[in-house]
Amino acid sequence: MHPGAWVAWSAGASVVALSTTNPFYLLILFGASWAVQAAWGGRSRGVRSFRFFAGAGLAAMALRTGLVVFGPVNGGSIVMALLEGLRVAVLLAIYGAFNSVSDSSALLRLAPRRLQEVALAASLGLTLAPRFADTAVQVAEAQRMRGLGGGRLARLPALCVPVLESGMEQALVLAESMDARGHGRGPRSRYRPQRFGAWSWTTSALSALGAGAFVAAATAGTGDLLVAAAPLLWPQATGPLVAGALLFSAPALWPPSASRFERRSEEFS
Amino acid sequence: MTLGPIKSAQEEPAAGERAPTPPSAIRIDGLSFSYPGAGRLALREVSLEIPDGVFALVAGPTGSGKSTLIRTMNGLVPHFSGGSFSGRVLVSGRDTLHTRPRYLADVAGFVPQDPGAAFVVDLVEDELAYGMENLGIEPLVMRRRLEEVSDLLALESLRRRSVRDLSGGERQRVAIAAALAAGPRILLLDEPTSQLDPQAAEDVCAVLQRLVHDLGLTVVVAEHRLERVASFADLVVGCVGEGEVVQGPPADVVEVLDLGPPVARLGARLSWRPLPLSVREARRYVQTSPEPPAAVSRPPGEARASVTKLEAGYDREDVLTDVSLELHAGVVAALMGRNGAGKTTLLRCLSGLKKPSAGRVLVDGAPPVPGRSVALCPQAPDSVLFRDRVEDEISVTLAAAGLRDGPGPHLERLGITALASRHPRDLSAGERLLVALASIAASGAGVLLLDEPTRGLDLEAKHRLVNLLRIYSDEGRAVLLATHDVELVAQVAERVIMLASKEVIADGSPEVVLGDSVVFAPQMTRVLGPGWLTVEQAAAALA
Numbered sequence: 077m078h079p080g081a082w083v084a085w086s087a088g089a090s091v092v093a094l095s096t097t098n099p100f101y102l103l104i105l106f107g108a109s110w111a112v113q114a115a116w117g118g119r120s121r122g123v124r125s126f127r128f129f130a131g132a133g134l135a136a137m138a139l140r141t142g143l144v145v146f147g148p149v150n151g152g153s154i155v156m157a158l159l160e161g162l163r164v165a166v167l168l169a170i171y172g173a174f175n176s177v178s179d180s181s182a183l184l185r186l187a188p189r190r191l192q193e194v195a196l197a198a199s200l201g202l203t204l205a206p207r208f209a210d211t212a213v214q215v216a217e218a219q220r221m222r223g224l225g226g227g228r229l230a231r232l233p234a235l236c237v238p239v240l241e242s243g244m245e246q247a248l249v250l251a252e253s254m255d256a257r258g259h260g261r262g263p264r265s266r267y268r269p270q271r272f273g274a275w276s277w278t279t280s281a282l283s284a285l286g287a288g289a290f291v292a293a294a295t296a297g298t299g300d301l302l303v304a305a306a307p308l309l310w311p312q313a314t315g316p317l318v319a320g321a322l323l324f325s326a327p328a329l330w331p332p333s334a335s336r337f338e339r340r341s342e343e344f345s
Numbered sequence: 346m347t348l349g350p351i352k353s354a355q356e357e358p359a360a361g362e363r364a365p366t367p368p369s370a371i372r373i374d375g376l377s378f379s380y381p382g383a384g385r386l387a388l389r390e391v392s393l394e395i396p397d398g399v400f401a402l403v404a405g406p407t408g409s410g411k412s413t414l415i416r417t418m419n420g421l422v423p424h425f426s427g428g429s430f431s432g433r434v435l436v437s438g439r440d441t442l443h444t445r446p447r448y449l450a451d452v453a454g455f456v457p458q459d460p461g462a463a464f465v466v467d468l469v470e471d472e473l474a475y476g477m478e479n480l481g482i483e484p485l486v487m488r489r490r491l492e493e494v495s496d497l498l499a500l501e502s503l504r505r506r507s508v509r510d511l512s513g514g515e516r517q518r519v520a521i522a523a524a525l526a527a528g529p530r531i532l533l534l535d536e537p538t539s540q541l542d543p544q545a546a547e548d549v550c551a552v553l554q555r556l557v558h559d560l561g562l563t564v565v566v567a568e569h570r571l572e573r574v575a576s577f578a579d580l581v582v583g584c585v586g587e588g589e590v591v592q593g594p595p596a597d598v599v600e601v602l603d604l605g606p607p608v609a610r611l612g613a614r615l616s617w618r619p620l621p622l623s624v625r626e627a628r629r630y631v632q633t634s635p636e637p638p639a640a641v642s643r644p645p646g647e648a649r650a651s652v653t654k655l656e657a658g659y660d661r662e663d664v665l666t667d668v669s670l671e672l673h674a675g676v677v678a679a680l681m682g683r684n685g686a687g688k689t690t691l692l693r694c695l696s697g698l699k700k701p702s703a704g705r706v707l708v709d710g711a712p713p714v715p716g717r718s719v720a721l722c723p724q725a726p727d728s729v730l731f732r733d734r735v736e737d738e739i740s741v742t743l744a745a746a747g748l749r750d751g752p753g754p755h756l757e758r759l760g761i762t763a764l765a766s767r768h769p770r771d772l773s774a775g776e777r778l779l780v781a782l783a784s785i786a787a788s789g790a791g792v793l794l795l796d797e798p799t800r801g802l803d804l805e806a807k808h809r810l811v812n813l814l815r816i817y818s819d820e821g822r823a824v825l826l827a828t829h830d831v832e833l834v835a836q837v838a839e840r841v842i843m844l845a846s847k848e849v850i851a852d853g854s855p856e857v858v859l860g861d862s863v864v865f866a867p868q869m870t871r872v873l874g875p876g877w878l879t880v881e882q883a884a885a886a887l888a
Contacts, residue, residue: 210509211728217698218728223716223745223788234741237731241770245727246462252425253463257527258450258479267474267487 077116077327081276082178085112088283089170089324095290096301097159100313101321102166106130108325109166109173115328117176128209129172136168137161152308159303175205200247207246211239275330282323289320370531370563371395371418376432377588378413378422387413389588391432395565397530400557400577402595403567404602405584406803408773411567412458414584415533418565419453420446437530451480453531454524458539458801460516464508469500469519472508476527487526494522498552513540513797514684517549525556531563532556538573539800542683542829544864546573553577569803572606572832572868575599576623596620604804607832607868607880614884624871635886637876640856643839646674649823650695650719650792655704657687657694664690666847668704672792672823677814679834679855680827681865682844688827691844692794695825696721708792716745720790724797726781730769735761735780738769742787752787759783759813775806779813792823799830811837831859835867835878 093105113126140161141154215238224234254260293299293314300312376391387410395401403411416422420441423430434441437452446455454476457463466472473494477487495501498518503511508519517537524532532553538546554577556562568574575581581598583591591598596619599605603613605620608627612620621627650672658664664687672678672695680688693699694706697713698721708718715721723729732738739752756762761779764772769780778798786793795814799807807830814837818824825842828834834841834855841858843851843865851858859865860875869877877883 214723214725215728217715217721218723218785220698220715221696221720221722221785221788222729222742224741234731238728242725242727248425249457249459249462250465252421252446253455253457254465255425255446256419256421256450256455256457257465257476257523258447259465261447261450261479261481263481264478265481265484265487267471267478267484267491 077279078270078272078276079178080272081279082174084280085283085327086170086174088287090167091287092290092321093163093166093170095294097163097303098301098311099159099162101317102162104321105324106166106169109169111325111328113173113176125176125209126172129168133165133168137165155308200250204243204247208239208243211242215239279327282326286320286323289317293317369394370397370437372435374433376434378430379428381427386588391590393582393590393592395563397563398557398561399563399579400554401565401580401582402574402578403565403582404569404571406569406604406805407775407801409584409586410588411584412535415535415565415567417441418533419449419455420444450476450527452529453533454527454529456520456524456534456537458535460520467507469506469508470504472519473523473526476523480527490526494526498522512685514542514545517541534566536568537566543831545684550574550577575606595622608872610880611883615887624868627872631872638882640854645676646821649674650708653705655694655701655706657690657699657701663847668849670842670849670852672825674821674823675818676839677818677824677837678840678842679838680825680842686844687847688844689796692721692796692827695719696794716788718790719792720785720788721794721796722782722785722798726778729781729784733768735767735769736765738780738784739787742784746788755787759816774801775809779809782813786817793817795826797828799828799833807833831865831867
């Protein structure tokens with residue numbers, strides 16, 4: 077599919093996630109991200125990227141809840157923190173899925189020429205973000221070899237410092253490489269440009285429909301989108317919105333015409 | 346082959362001024378350069394000329410300015426680095442000071458040191474096309490060139506793969522092909538063989554030479570490991586320290602540099618003139634065939650690690666089948682094999698990072714415990730280090746292992762006390778590796794594993810690594826070192842384990858295993874026959 081279709085998908089899904097704290101809708105979106113990633117993701121890269129961002133999302137959720145627990149505690153605030161954390165986790169899962177199914181640089185190469193400098197900065201960010209997953213794994217393994225394990229906060233510098241430092245370094249290497257290879261010179265040509273085909277249109281349309289349903293519900297104030305803290309009530313899910321959220325798992329049903337990535341081999345050999 | 350530049354692609358909008366008749370591919374006049382904030386000059390009053398259609402080698406120890414010099418040749422220095430720049434660099438007649446790197450992309454292709462970090466897109470095929478797209482080359486021409494470079498560098502089977510899933514050698518080939526596809530007349534490569542096994546490195550050098558001979562390209566290679574590249578070079582630019590540069594015929598410059606390939610170092614000791622740079626040249630000086638030195642065989646210590654009928658792989662694809670071996674206390678063993686032979690997989694199984702799909706790994710009679718019974722020093726030492734001072738790095742590991750002794754005695758035993766209060770980021774690549782290894786080994790693990798530690802290390806740094814490994818093995822640890830560097834293996838290893846086709850195909854003393862190999866024989870073996878490993882041995886016998 078065209079990278080633009082994946083942008084439509086992830087933008088639509090993000091709109092839905094941002095519009096609600098209702099756990100039913102959020103969990104459906106999480107499931108949709110997983111399904112899309114499983115159907116379309118490159119076997120090695122996709123799984124790693126999705127797992128990393130989904131994991132980071134769950135960690136963010138735990139952190140968000142944990143911060144509240146240390147504050148003035150009441151049932152409502154913990155539940156709210158949990159749901160907001162879930163929202164962040166779902167957003168990260170959507171981003172992880174987007175990363176694993178589409179080549180973000182392919183998208184940025186479509187950027188108009190006037191925006192080349194902006195596109196350069198953006199593509200550095202987008203290209204490096206998934207690489208963080210690889211670096212983080214490497215660093216965690218290296219620290220395990222020193223007997224520094226566990227998830228304690230005191231161990232955080234051991235993970236963060238090398239990941240950030242190598243991230244900075246990689247950004248510089250990549251920027252150099254892009255410039256040395258003529259990025260931003262002027263009119264470019266395209267090797268095998270991708271068509272915005274039927275499946276791309278369908279995906280974009282369904283994503284717009286799903287997001288539209290939630291925006292309409294939010295404007296009308298219906299559908300139990302936001303869970304109220306007081307009184308704390310079990311939220312309801314309405315049929316049309318459940319259907320709207322389910323639309324985002326639809327791309328998992330289309331056939332990836334040819335797997336973009338062949339089998340991974342000798343990756344660590 | 347029609348890899349030459351295409352007319353339409355040559356007309357770029359903001360080229361620097363052109364010299365009337367470009368006399369040489371690269372001309373540098375009175376160039377001095379220092380990085381921002383650096384006190385000393387990285388390059389001092391450099392003047393040199395690289396004629397069209399030669400294979401030029403930029404040689405020198407780590408930190409002598411090789412990378413800086415090669416980066417001036419496509420404008421990355423000073424446009425990306427900043428810093429103070431005086432003098433002039435002309436590339437195909439264009440002044441780099443007034444031409445951004447992107448406007449030199451059509452004349453000078455660049456392959457950076459770590460191609461994996463420099464890939465822009467995800468699919469190999471798109472990566473090959475990326476530079477051509479930037480130059481606005483017609484789709485049909487792109488298709489044709491893509492076919493040609495894939496043939497030239499044997500990439501046919503990789504084209505639909507993700508660049509992130511390639512092995513080191515494959516990445517290097519893709520990066521060269523991508524640079525080549527854009528059709529430049531000059532190809533700049535920063536340490537192109539550092540991640541390659543001997544055969545792959547040989548192949549890359551042969552391809553580069555073919556580009557020079559058949560297509561008239563100018564190839565500039567920065568390297569400090571000269572054993573493979575030196576004999577291909579038409580011209581050597583030596584970075585001799587303090588930012589100074591000398592230029593001349595290979596044999597002359599290599600002699601000044603004193604870090605030549607083993608044959609050159611042997612020749613220097615025995616006053617052979619002209620200095621041999623290849624095995625073939627060295628053989629001419631050897632008339633006698635002395636008896637090889639008696640192999641020193643010590644009885645190995647007790648087994649500290651054992652691998653029994655190991656099978657391992659990824660995604661149901663086997664990388665290793667039926668591997669059995671033991672690692673002994675007090676022995677430095679080398680693990681060798683082509684890129685992708687399964688060296689890293691074996692190390693990961695031994696270190697407990699990876700669960701084998703069948704078979705058993707035991708360290709001191711129990712499953713391996715990373716950071717306790719076994720420790721693996723990773724390929725990138727930077728992923729280990731995170732403190733502000735070297736001694737703190739050691740302390741962190743000692744504390745985690747519950748050991749009471751401070752970092753002082755530790756550093757002293759290893760002979761790196763001088764580094765104690767330095768910041769790890771300020772160290773050279775070689776010193777960083779020593780510190781990373783020391784801070785991993787401080788856990789007291791009885792089995793030490795190293796994965797390709799010699800990337801970017803010059804002779805001096807390797808020498809210090811060898812010392813460190815000897816100290817650890819004398820402490821009764823078992824050391825296993827995965828590497829492509831046959832000359833390092835010849836110096837340090839008492840045992841060589843060779844992997845191929847998912848199995849151990851040879852396991853024995855380096856005299857036997859390397860002496861018997863077409864690909865992995867060190868230069869002294871090639872000159873004098875099996876049984877000879879180091880320059881020291883050969884020099885003593887031939888003197």
